[in-house]
Amino acid sequence: xxxxxxxxxxxxxxxxxxxxxxxxxxxxxxxxxxxxxxxxxxxxxxxxxxxxxxxxxxxxxxxxxxxxxxxxxxxxxxxxxxxxxxxxxxxxxxxxxxxxxxxxxxxxxxxxxxxxxxxxxxxxxxxxxxxxxxxxxxxxxxxxxxxxxxxxxxxxxxxxxxxx
Amino acid sequence: xxxxxxxxxxxxxxxxxxxxxxxxxxxxxxxxxxxxxxxxxxxxxxxxxxxxxxxxxxxxxxxxxxxxxxxxxxxxxxxxxxxxxxxxx
Amino acid sequence: xxxxxxxxxxxxxxxxxxxxxxxxxxxxxxxxxxxxxxxxxxxxxxxxxxxxxxxxxxxxxxxxxxxxxxxxxxxxxxxxxxxxxxxxxxxxxxxxxxxxx
Numbered sequence: 001x002x003x004x005x006x007x008x009x010x011x012x013x014x015x016x017x018x019x020x021x022x023x024x025x026x027x028x029x030x031x032x033x034x035x036x037x038x039x040x041x042x043x044x045x046x047x048x049x050x051x052x053x054x055x056x057x058x059x060x061x062x063x064x065x066x067x068x069x070x071x072x073x074x075x076x077x078x079x080x081x082x083x084x085x086x087x088x089x090x091x092x093x094x095x096x097x098x099x100x101x102x103x104x105x106x107x108x109x110x111x112x113x114x115x116x117x118x119x120x121x122x123x124x125x126x127x128x129x130x131x132x133x134x135x136x137x138x139x140x141x142x143x144x145x146x147x148x149x150x151x152x153x154x155x156x157x158x159x160x161x162x163x164x
Numbered sequence: 165x166x167x168x169x170x171x172x173x174x175x176x177x178x179x180x181x182x183x184x185x186x187x188x189x190x191x192x193x194x195x196x197x198x199x200x201x202x203x204x205x206x207x208x209x210x211x212x213x214x215x216x217x218x219x220x221x222x223x224x225x226x227x228x229x230x231x232x233x234x235x236x237x238x239x240x241x242x243x244x245x246x247x248x249x250x251x252x253x
Numbered sequence: 254x255x256x257x258x259x260x261x262x263x264x265x266x267x268x269x270x271x272x273x274x275x276x277x278x279x280x281x282x283x284x285x286x287x288x289x290x291x292x293x294x295x296x297x298x299x300x301x302x303x304x305x306x307x308x309x310x311x312x313x314x315x316x317x318x319x320x321x322x323x324x325x326x327x328x329x330x331x332x333x334x335x336x337x338x339x340x341x342x343x344x345x346x347x348x349x350x351x352x353x354x
Contacts, residue, residue, distance in 0.1 A: 021318045076269060076296045083276040083289055092285050115332030116295075121287050122332070123339035135284045135339065169260035173267035173301070180274035180294075187277050187286075195342040196283055202334060203277055203290040209323070210270050210298045213305045214263070222309055225319060232323050236330040239338070246341035 007046040010055065012038045051104070057160055064156040071117045071152075079119055082137055093139050094123070097132045097146055100154055106161040107132075113153050120145065170218050177214065180207050198242045205235030255311045262304035269297030283347050284339065291335040299324045 006012055019034035020026060042049075055061060082090060101107050107129060111122040119137040126133075136145060184207060188200035209228045216224035276289020302320040309317035 018322065021322050024315060024318055072292075072296065076292055079276075079288055079292050080269070080272045083272055083280065083293070087280055087285075090285070092282075111336060112329070112332040115291060115335050116328070119288065121284075121291060121335050121339060123284075123336065124343055133343075135287070137285060137288045165257045165260040166263075169263045173263045176267035176271040180271045183274040183278040193283060193342070193347055194345070195338055195347065196286065198341075199283070199286060199290060199338055200277060202338070203274060203294060206290065206294045206298050206327070207270060207274065209327075210266065210301050213298075213301050213320070214267075217259070217263070217305055217308050220312070222313075222317065225305075225323075229319075229323055232326055232330075236326075236334060239334040243334070243337035243341040247337075247344050 006039070006042070008042045008049060008052070011042045011049075015041055055160055056162060060156050061160045064153075064160065067152065067156075068113055068117065075117045075119065079137065082119065090138050091140075092135065092137055093142075095120075095134050095136055095139070095142050095145060097134060097149060099130060099132055100150070101158055101161075102129070103161055104129075106157050109161060110154060110157050113157075114149060117153075120149075166217075170214065173214055174211075174218075177207055177211050181211075194246060195243075198239060198246075201242075202235065202239045205231055205239075209235075255307060259304045259308045262300050262307070266297045266300030266304065269293045269300065271297075273297060283342050287335055287339060291331050295327055295331040298327060 015038035016031075016034045019037060020030060023030050099107060099110070101110055107125065111125070111132060114120050114122045114132075114134055120134050122132055122134050124133040125131075136142075139145065181204065184200050184203045188197055188204065191197055209231055212224045212228045212231070216222060216228075270293070273289045273292070273294030276293060277286050280286045280289065302324045306317050306320035309320075
């Protein structure tokens with residue numbers, strides 16, 4: 001019963017927060033309106049969201065988010081130096097990563113994080129969801145980039161976003 | 165402080181606009197032009213927000229939000245068109 | 254005090270936005286050009302948006318939060334559009350080794 005009413009509890013909370021942020025207020029009227037929308041929208045669109053995801057270990061997720069924000073700032077400084085320097089010295093290239101994450105949500109989070117952090121953009125995912133093709137702006141050692149992504153981002157993602 | 169910072173920021177973003185427009189005209193390939201358009205969308209959000217701070221008005225926020233939404237959707241639509249030759253499947 | 258924070262955030266944001274566009278202009282091929290706008294411009298605009306949130310929170314009596322929404326939206330959508338553009342470029346077989354200025 002509760003599952004039927006709230007098919008995606010996290011989505012409900014996020015929608016309510018977004019509504020209140022958008023209106024810049026915590027007035028009672030907007031909280032009620034936001035709650036109505038936050039309950040109706042997941043209920044009406046639940047047919048389009050067949051899979052259920054749950055987040056395990058919220059503390060790991062929080063630590064992971066802090067690492068990502070820090071890396072985004074550092075990555076931007078690094079990329080700025082690379083862009084402003086001589087572009088002849090850059091060694092760009094494609095790297096293939098074998099994925100250990102299996103859930104669709106985990107793969108998309110990993111691809112987004114790769115695109116936002118040090119000099120790499122995710123380009124393509126193979127049809128069987130086994131390999132991710134990424135492009136790096138400057139490659140010194142391809143194996144080192146792969147190891148860093150696996151160690152720093154993929155491990156916490158596997159821990160947090162598992163199928164339930 | 166702000167009287168100095170805002171004109172500097174306006175100049176930087178204007179140069180960014182010019183550089184992206186050159187890339188938009190020069191190409192050479194279609195994805196290059198899509199990327200240049202996407203950059204122009206992001207730059208125009210920055211310009212609108214700056215104008216809002218400069219004039220002390222929060223009204224410009226709504227248009228910035230609309231440009232952010234429309235810019236994303238149109239970039240996706242262009243890329244989908246290149247990928248499939250069709251936008252709606 | 255808060256004015257200088259806003260000023261620093263604005264200048265840093267505008268500088269990053271400019272660096273993103275410089276990258277778009279001068280890097281030699283499409284896949285390299287993809288790096289500039291997706292990273293630098295996103296952070297630059299995010300920084301200007303946060304400056305705006307700080308400015309309006311201190312200048313009016315209400316806390317201004319909706320700028321945070323655009324920042325979050327940009328940080329979620331930038332990698333998605335970069336991924337699709339790269340996929341489209343791979344699909345129409347743009348080479349990554351020669352320089353196409």
